[in-house]
Amino acid sequence: MDSGSTEVAFDFSPFLIIKKDGSVQRLAGCDVAPPCLDTETNVESKDIVISKDDDVSARIFIPKVSDQTQKLPLLVYFHGGGFCIETPYSPPYHRFLNSLVSK
Numbered sequence: 573m574d575s576g577s578t579e580v581a582f583d584f585s586p587f588l589i590i591k592k593d594g595s596v597q598r599l600a601g602c603d604v605a606p607p608c609l610d611t612e613t614n615v616e617s618k619d620i621v622i623s624k625d626d627d628v629s630a631r632i633f634i635p636k637v638s639d640q641t642q643k644l645p646l647l648v649y650f651h652g653g654g655f656c657i658e659t660p661y662s663p664p665y666h667r668f669l670n671s672l673v674s675k
Contacts, residue, residue: 578591579591579592579593580592585599586599586600587599587600587601587656587657588600588656588657596656598656598657600657601657601658601659601662602659603662603663604659604661604662604663605661605662605663605666605667607619607631609636610670612670613635613670613671613673613674614635614636614674615633615634615635615636615670615673615674616633616634616635616636617631617632617633617634617666617669617670618631618632618634619631619632619661620632630660631660631661631666631669633669633670633672633673634673635673635674647672647673649669649672651665
C-alpha cells in the first residue's frame, strides 16, 4: 500500500472517508440482513445472482400465501441512492421491503 492510500481527500465522518487514491472507508451502514423468513410479516426473502462477472445480485421478497393459485402483483424496487453509506441488504431496507411485501 502506498502512502497516497492513507491520505484523506474528504472526511464525511461519521459516515465515510474518501481517500486520495479513490478508496472509500465506510464508517457506518455496513450491517447486512441475511435473507430469511420473517415470522412477523410472513415474507420470505432470498438472494439471487444476476451476473457473476459484474457482481450484480438482487434480493427477492415473496409473501407466504395459503392459496398457491393466487396471483400476486410484481413490485420492483430500485433504491435511488448510490449506497455509499448503506447497501441494498442493509437492515432498514430489508425491514421496509418485508413490510411492503406483506401488504
